Amino acid sequence: MSTAHTDAADRTNPRRIDHTLTRAEMAQRVAADIPSGSVVNLGIGIPTSVSNYLTAEQDVILHTENGMLGMGPEAHGEEIDNDLINAGKIPVTELPGASYFHHADSFAMMRGGHLDIAVLGAFQVSAAGDLANWHTGAADAIPAVGGAMDLAVGAKNVFVMMELTTKKGESKLVDHLTYPVTGLACVTRVYTEVAVFDISKTTGVTVTAIFGDTTIDSLITLTGLPLVDGTTTTPTTGIS
Amino acid sequence: MSTAHTDAADRTNPRRIDHTLTRAEMAQRVAADIPSGSVVNLGIGIPTSVSNYLTAEQDVILHTENGMLGMGPEAHGEEIDNDLINAGKIPVTELPGASYFHHADSFAMMRGGHLDIAVLGAFQVSAAGDLANWHTGAADAIPAVGGAMDLAVGAKNVFVMMELTTKKGESKLVDHLTYPVTGLACVTRVYTEVAVFDISKTTGVTVTAIFGDTTIDSLITLTGLPLVDGTTTTPTTGIS
Amino acid sequence: MISKLHDSVDEALADIRDGATVMIGGFGQAGQPVELIDGLIRHGATDLTIVNNNAGNGEVGLALLIKSGFVRKIICSFPRQSDSQIFDARYRAGLIELEVVPQGNLAERIRAAGAGIGSFFSPTGFGTLLAEGKETRTIDGKNYVLESPIHADFSLIKAHQSDPMGNLVYRKTARNFGPIMATAAKTTIVQVTDVVDLGALDPENIITPGIYVNRIVQISQEACA
Amino acid sequence: MISKLHDSVDEALADIRDGATVMIGGFGQAGQPVELIDGLIRHGATDLTIVNNNAGNGEVGLALLIKSGFVRKIICSFPRQSDSQIFDARYRAGLIELEVVPQGNLAERIRAAGAGIGSFFSPTGFGTLLAEGKETRTIDGKNYVLESPIHADFSLIKAHQSDPMGNLVYRKTARNFGPIMATAAKTTIVQVTDVVDLGALDPENIITPGIYVNRIVQISQEACA
Numbered sequence: 002m003s004t005a006h007t008d009a010a011d012r013t014n015p016r017r018i019d020h021t022l023t024r025a026e027m028a029q030r031v032a033a034d035i036p037s038g039s040v041v042n043l044g045i046g047i048p049t050s051v052s053n054y055l056t057a058e059q060d061v062i063l064h065t066e067n068g069m070l071g072m073g074p075e076a077h078g079e080e081i082d083n084d085l086i087n088a089g090k091i092p093v094t095e096l097p098g099a100s101y102f103h104h105a106d107s108f109a110m111m112r113g114g115h116l117d118i119a120v121l122g123a124f125q126v127s128a129a130g131d132l133a134n135w136h137t138g139a140a141d142a143i144p145a146v147g148g149a150m151d152l153a154v155g156a157k158n159v160f161v162m163m164e165l166t167t168k169k170g171e172s173k174l175v176d177h178l179t180y181p182v183t184g185l186a187c188v189t190r191v192y193t194e195v196a197v198f199d200i201s202k203t204t205g206v207t208v209t210a211i212f213g214d215t216t217i218d219s220l221i222t223l224t225g226l227p228l229v230d231g232t233t234t235t236p237t238t239g240i241s
Numbered sequence: 242m243s244t245a246h247t248d249a250a251d252r253t254n255p256r257r258i259d260h261t262l263t264r265a266e267m268a269q270r271v272a273a274d275i276p277s278g279s280v281v282n283l284g285i286g287i288p289t290s291v292s293n294y295l296t297a298e299q300d301v302i303l304h305t306e307n308g309m310l311g312m313g314p315e316a317h318g319e320e321i322d323n324d325l326i327n328a329g330k331i332p333v334t335e336l337p338g339a340s341y342f343h344h345a346d347s348f349a350m351m352r353g354g355h356l357d358i359a360v361l362g363a364f365q366v367s368a369a370g371d372l373a374n375w376h377t378g379a380a381d382a383i384p385a386v387g388g389a390m391d392l393a394v395g396a397k398n399v400f401v402m403m404e405l406t407t408k409k410g411e412s413k414l415v416d417h418l419t420y421p422v423t424g425l426a427c428v429t430r431v432y433t434e435v436a437v438f439d440i441s442k443t444t445g446v447t448v449t450a451i452f453g454d455t456t457i458d459s460l461i462t463l464t465g466l467p468l469v470d471g472t473t474t475t476p477t478t479g480i481s
Numbered sequence: 482m483i484s485k486l487h488d489s490v491d492e493a494l495a496d497i498r499d500g501a502t503v504m505i506g507g508f509g510q511a512g513q514p515v516e517l518i519d520g521l522i523r524h525g526a527t528d529l530t531i532v533n534n535n536a537g538n539g540e541v542g543l544a545l546l547i548k549s550g551f552v553r554k555i556i557c558s559f560p561r562q563s564d565s566q567i568f569d570a571r572y573r574a575g576l577i578e579l580e581v582v583p584q585g586n587l588a589e590r591i592r593a594a595g596a597g598i599g600s601f602f603s604p605t606g607f608g609t610l611l612a613e614g615k616e617t618r619t620i621d622g623k624n625y626v627l628e629s630p631i632h633a634d635f636s637l638i639k640a641h642q643s644d645p646m647g648n649l650v651y652r653k654t655a656r657n658f659g660p661i662m663a664t665a666a667k668t669t670i671v672q673v674t675d676v677v678d679l680g681a682l683d684p685e686n687i688i689t690p691g692i693y694v695n696r697i698v699q700i701s702q703e704a705c706a
Numbered sequence: 707m708i709s710k711l712h713d714s715v716d717e718a719l720a721d722i723r724d725g726a727t728v729m730i731g732g733f734g735q736a737g738q739p740v741e742l743i744d745g746l747i748r749h750g751a752t753d754l755t756i757v758n759n760n761a762g763n764g765e766v767g768l769a770l771l772i773k774s775g776f777v778r779k780i781i782c783s784f785p786r787q788s789d790s791q792i793f794d795a796r797y798r799a800g801l802i803e804l805e806v807v808p809q810g811n812l813a814e815r816i817r818a819a820g821a822g823i824g825s826f827f828s829p830t831g832f833g834t835l836l837a838e839g840k841e842t843r844t845i846d847g848k849n850y851v852l853e854s855p856i857h858a859d860f861s862l863i864k865a866h867q868s869d870p871m872g873n874l875v876y877r878k879t880a881r882n883f884g885p886i887m888a889t890a891a892k893t894t895i896v897q898v899t900d901v902v903d904l905g906a907l908d909p910e911n912i913i914t915p916g917i918y919v920n921r922i923v924q925i926s927q928e929a930c931a
Contacts, residue, residue, distance in 0.1 A: 038708045040917050060708050062871075062917060066584065067508045068654050070915050083510050084655040090509035097905035098871045100912035101653055103660040103688070104508075105592035108585030109821030112605060113889060115917055136610065143572060144581045145561035146611065151585030154604045155822065185608045185624075278483045280692050300483050302646075302692060306809065307733045308879050310690050323735050324880040330734035337680035338646040340687035341878055343885040343913070344733075345817035348810030352597030352830060353664060355692055376835065383797060384806045385786035386836065391810030394829045395597065425833045425849075589821075596814070599827030599843065599850035618824065620854075625824035629845075650910065685875065686911045 016232045021194045021213035027162055029054045030210075031120055031192055034160075035061055039117040042066065042152060045089040047162050048120040062098075064116055066148045068107045071099030088148065108148070111155035119156035121149070123163045123188075124180045125173050128226050130188040130200040132159065133180035146183075153184025165193035165223070172224045174198060174206070196220055199231065207231035256472045261434045261453035267402055269294045270450075271360055271432055274400075275301055279357040282306065282392055285329040287402050288360040302338075304356055306388045308347045311339030328388065348388070351395035359396035361389070363403045363428075364420045365413050368466050370428040370440040372399065373420035386423075393424025405433035405463070412464045414438060414446070436460055439471065447471035484645040485697045486676065490520035493670050493696045497526045497635055500553075504532040504591070504631075504662040505543060506638035512655035514639040514672045516700045518542045521551075521637065528553045532591070532631060534584065534658065536560035536568035547571060554578035556631065558587050581611060586628050588661060594630035595664025595693075603628045636666035640689065643673040644680070647694025648687045656688065663693040670696045709870040710922045711901065715745035718895050718921045722751045722860055725778075729757040729816070729856075729887040730768060731863035737880035739864040739897045741925045743767045746776075746862065753778045757816070757856060759809065759883065761785035761793035772796060779803035781856060783812050806836060811853050813886060819855035820889025820918075828853045861891035865914065868898040869905070872919025873912045881913065888918040895921045 022030065024047060032054030035041060042064045043049050052074065055061045063072040065087045072087060073094035081092040102110075110116065125133040135149045136142060153159060163173055174191060191198040197210040207229040208217055217230045262270065264287055272294030275281060282304045283289050292314065295301045303312040305327045312327060313334035321332040342350075350356065365373040375389045376382060393399060403413055414431060431438040437450040447469040448457055457470045487493040494517065497503065503521070507513030522545055529552050536555050537544030544567040546552055560568055560579060571577045582590065583605045593601055602625035606612045616627040638659040640649040649671060651659055663669045676699045712718040719742065722728065728746070732738030747770055754777050761780050762769030769792040771777055785793055785804060796802045807815065808830045818826055827850035831837045841852040863884040865874040874896060876884055888894045901924050 064917075065654070067511070068657050070917060071909070082653065084512075084652040086509055086511050086654055095653070095909060098869060098873060098916065099909040100873055100915040101651075101656055101909055102915065104584070104588035104657050105661045108588045109817075109889070110915075110917070112585055112589075112603070112822030113820045114822060115820075115889070141573070143561040143569060143579075144610070145559045146581055146583050147559040148584040150583040150609060150611070151605045154607070155585070181610050182608055304692075305879070307736070308882050310692060311684070322878065324737075325878040326734055326736050327879075335684060335878070338644060338648060338691060339684040340648055340690040341684055341876075341881055342690065344809070344813035344882050345886045348813045349592075349596030349664070350690075350692070352810055352814075352828070353595045354597060355595075355664070381798070383786040383794060383804075384835070385784045386806055386808050387784040388809040390808040390834060390836070391830045394832070395810070422834050589823075593826075597829060598814075599829065599845040599848065601818075601826040602824030604822060604824065620824040623824065653910070683911075685878070686908075 016210040018210070018212045021215070023194075024050070027192050027194060030197070031160060031162060035059060035118060040064055040070070040115065042111070042116050042119045042156060044119065044121040044152065046122050048122060049089060051120055064110065065093070066107050066111060066151070068102050068104060069095075069099060071096045108151050111148075111151050114155065114157055116156040118158045118160055119152040120160045120162060121152060123161045123173065125175050125178050126161050126163070126188045126191050126200075127175055127178050128200070128206050130186045131178050132161065132183045132188050133178045135183045136181040138181050149183050153187045158189045159187045161188050161191045163191065163193060165195050174224045174226065176225060198228075205229060256450040258450070258452045261455070263434075264290070267432050267434065270437070271400060271402060275299060275358060280304055280310070280355065282351070282356050282359045282396060284359065284361040284392065286362050288362060289329060291360055304350065305333070306347050306351060306391070308342050308344060309335075309339060311336045348391050348395075351388075351391050354395065354397055356396040358398045358400055359392040360400045360402060361392060363401045363413065365415050365418050366401050366403070366428045366431050366440075367415055367418050368440070368446050370426045371418050372401065372423045372428050373418045375423045376421040378421050389423050393427045398429045399427045401428050401431045403431065403433060405435050414464045414466065416465060445469060485647045485691075485694060486645060487696050487698050490516050490672070490698050491523065493698050494520045494524050497521065497524055499526050500528045501526060501634040502530040502532065502632070504633040504636040504658070504666055506636070506658045506662050508534050508654065508657040511653070512639050512651070512657045512659055513542065514637045515542060517637040517639075517670060517672050517698070518546060522546050522549055525551070527551050530554045530556065532556045532633060534558050534587070535562065536565055536579075538562060538564045540567065544568065547577065550576075552577055554580065556580040556582060556587070558582055558584035583611060587631070588658070590628055590631045591658070591661045591665045594632040595661060598630060600627050600629045602626065631665065633662070633666040634668065636662040636669045638662050638669065638671050640671050640673045642675045642677050642682065643671060643694070643697050644677050644682055644691070646679060647671070647691035647697055648682050649673070649689035649694060650682060650686060651688055660689050663689045668695045669693055670698070672698050672700045674700065710872045710916075710919060711870060712921050712923050715741050715897070715923050716748065718923050719745045719749050722746065722749060724751050725753045726751060726859040727755040727757065727857070729858040729861040729883070729891055731861070731883045731887050733759050733879070733882040736878070737864050737876070737882045737884055738767065739862045740767060742862040742864075742895060742897050742923070743771060747771050747774055750776070752776050755779045755781065757781045757858060759783050759812070760787065761790055761804075763787060763789045765792065769793065772802065775801075777802055779805065781805040781807060781812070783807055783809035808836060812856075813883070815853055815856045816883070816886045816890045819857040820886060823855060825852050825854045827851065856890065858887070858891040859893065861887040861894045863887050863894065863896050865896050865898045867900040867902050867907065868896060868919070868922050869902050869907055869916070871904060872896070872916035872922055873907050874898070874914035874916075874919060875907060875911060876913055885914050888914045893920045894918055895923070897923050897925045899925065
């Protein structure tokens with residue numbers, strides 16, 4: 002397990018894959034990394050698609066901050082009930098063992114540290130785990146935050162799913178945020194199409210998986226960060 | 242209505258009665274003064290007996306701080322259910338429209354000002370409405386407070402039921418408390434066997450009813466307080 | 482028994498005065514008191530402060546209330562949406578004041594008002610634009626922002642069933658802000674789909690005890706659809 | 707599906723270590739987890755901090771735990787009762803530490819721990835002996851005392867029914883501290899009268915969602931009587 006694999010085409014090593022990931026593959030990878038029995042909140046947008054890849058055996062319990070645990074898949078046709086929606090206001094279903102509660106109880110659950118993982122999108126993540134995902138900072142933007150700040154500080158682990166670069170080619174994993182902060186030192190893992198990064202107060206940013214023709218060196222150049230190569234060591238779950 | 246009645250034997254004036262009140266009569270008087278539809282918490286001890294004199298037409302809703310609204314009379318025989326008790330840990334019954342809730346919700350209800358009246362016992366009440374009813378202050382006493390401080394600050398109106406004097410003949414309605422305080426400026430009315438007192442920030446202490454051969458002058462002498470004689474004026478409810 | 486049932490929305494809303502703070506329940510369509518909002522528009526009270534999760538969608542309901550110029554200020558977590566054009570336009574024109582509050586702080590501040598809490602330290606928002614100017618404190622190594630209760634004059638909410646005393650149950654995620662808004666207002670007005678007899682609701686399952694509800698208006702399912 | 711059911715009280719309590727803070731539910735007999743308390747006595751962990759409304763009655767349960775010398779400190783609202791002789795004696799002998807907390811502050815502090823609140827301003831206790839040394843503040847003309855959350859390592863509570871995920875319902879006033887204590891501990895252990903199948907509890911009526919419950923032990927009604 003501790004032998005270094007440098008062959009990008011080595012398909013037996015999930016930490017080195019020979020193509021960059023599609024969004025679906027990213028979601029699939031996030032889903033596979035969620036420990037059995039976890040309580041998870043999937044943010045609006047791409048993170049929602051993670052639910053498509055969770056298996057029944059994983060026994061993951063989905064929380065939606067508008068007041069439900071045990072959320073099931075999106076509702077279709079006659080299943081649709083306008084009183085049963087997720088945080089993205091999309092009709093969903095209810096699984097056995099579900100429960101409903103009001104908003105204060107729902108956010109107390111989050112803020113009190115009772116969710117294992119929140120999966121969120123991001124504009125930027127810093128090397129210290131600071132998250133920016135609520136406000137572009139544009140002068141004419143109308144601020145709107147929803148539950149983003151609560152999820153950022155509340156969940157025990159915050160996983161971010163994002164493209165690593167902006168349309169202009171700038172890294173979204175940065176030394177210091179230039180977008181307005183959502184939460185400080187909260188992100189523990191970042192999934193991108195070219196690599197997965199773990200963020201730790203003690204060891205900094207570690208690349209735990211790498212895809213396509215990306216190299217550690219190219220990531221260091223792109224991000225300007227002193228990245229640790231964790232693609233050749235035994236992985237840990239990194240979940241607290 | 243505004244004519245002065247000085248004849249203590251005038252039985253048509255409930256504000257001047259020719260005998261001092263029994264505890265039952267005190268409870269009856271408190272019950273009669275509770276406005277229709279009020280939400281009321283009756284403290285442990287003598288205040289509990291007020292419930293015996295509430296009429297069905299009054300539609301009073303009883304709160305018990307261990308987690309219930311719509312408490313009914315004490316349970317007897319086969320009615321007894323050990324999971325259904327009041328704050329004095331006595332088995333009670335449930336009325337139609339009752340509801341149960343946990344301790345934090347129950348005290349939030351109280352602290353948030355949603356109870357109209359709390360009826361409590363007291364060691365002392367001050368002219369400013371300060372209440373002492375939780376601690377004798379004795380050096381060897383083990384302090385125990387229960388919900389007394391929460392009720393004192395939480396209910397919109399705090400009615401006290403007590404004998405006016407100690408066994409030594411000292412007034413329990415005082416200028417300043419000598420017992421440890423339960424709550425400051427919280428008592429709005431005091432029912433005793435010899436008189437009823439209303440306490441107001443603006444007008445001070447007013448005697449609104451007087452019993453037996455008690456006189457305003459004898460009450461002023463006993464309490465050492467500048468009492469207002471309200472036994473000859475049109476009463477107001479004094480309930481906020 | 483005292484019944485809190487009112488015959489009409491208009492009667493139930495009659496004493497909402499200009500300048501009132503009004504909480505409106507709902508998250509998306511779920512729990513939204515549509516008929517009460519429409520009644521508030523007819524009622525015409527102005528200079529309102531509205532507390533809601535959003536700032537209106539499309540051209541109806543809260544958006545129409547805002548369009549009518551009745552709203553001086555809105556306190557919400559998520560004003561900007563794809564169809565929040567009415568709010569957006571008035572905000573950009575400087576015609577409406579906005580206080581953006583993280584959703585969990587919004588809920589907890591409403592709860593604090595109903596629970597008699599003076600203020601509380603919340604970890605949410607620390608170090609962000611939304612905490613600027615607020616008192617902060619480090620407690621056991623974690624950073625917090627001091628948040629104040631949000632009180633209201635009126636809460637307009639929607640529930641599923643009520644008995645005549647105002648004991649309420651909700652349906653699924655339509656519960657959302659209803660139970661806490663009911664506790665935070667001087668006067669709570671609820672629209673319900675069903676009114677049931679006293680005693681018909683199981684005391685174990687009542688979500689909002691009737692003492693938090695002042696007025697009930699029944700809006701049949703058909704009218705809602 | 708992951709089941710949280712344990713076969714025995716002793717197994718469920720096995721990892722409670724010396725020095726732990728343990729919340730124990732119940733108000734009077736209602737909601738008191740009698741079998742779990744007896745198990746805690748058998749288990750023998752010492753130097754415990756116990757959070758309960760009272761400090762034991764008679765010679766059984768919490769009183770016996772105290773008599774056994776296992777309790778270093780108790781946090782409660784009402785220690786002194788007609789039959790609290792065991793606590794009284796140890797307290798007067800200086801053998802047990804006591805923190806008296808007004809009952810509503812006790813409940814709110816437990817809730818704050820579960821809800822991630824750093825601290826909060828409560829009106830209860832202002833100007834009293836129980837607020838001595840605490841920070842105070844006047845907010846909108848009203849006086850408040852700053853109160854801190856009470857966290858626990860373990861909560862031992864009693865509920866009426868559970869499903870295998872730990873979703874709980876309670877009975878009448880036996881609900882009392884159970885729902886909030888379940889949220890405030892790292893590990894919550896519940897004794898229930900009935901275990902029902904997954905899906906048998908109505909999601910609208912679940913009082914404690916299963917994510918707050920770590921271990922379930924069924925104690926049949928007969929054993930409780």
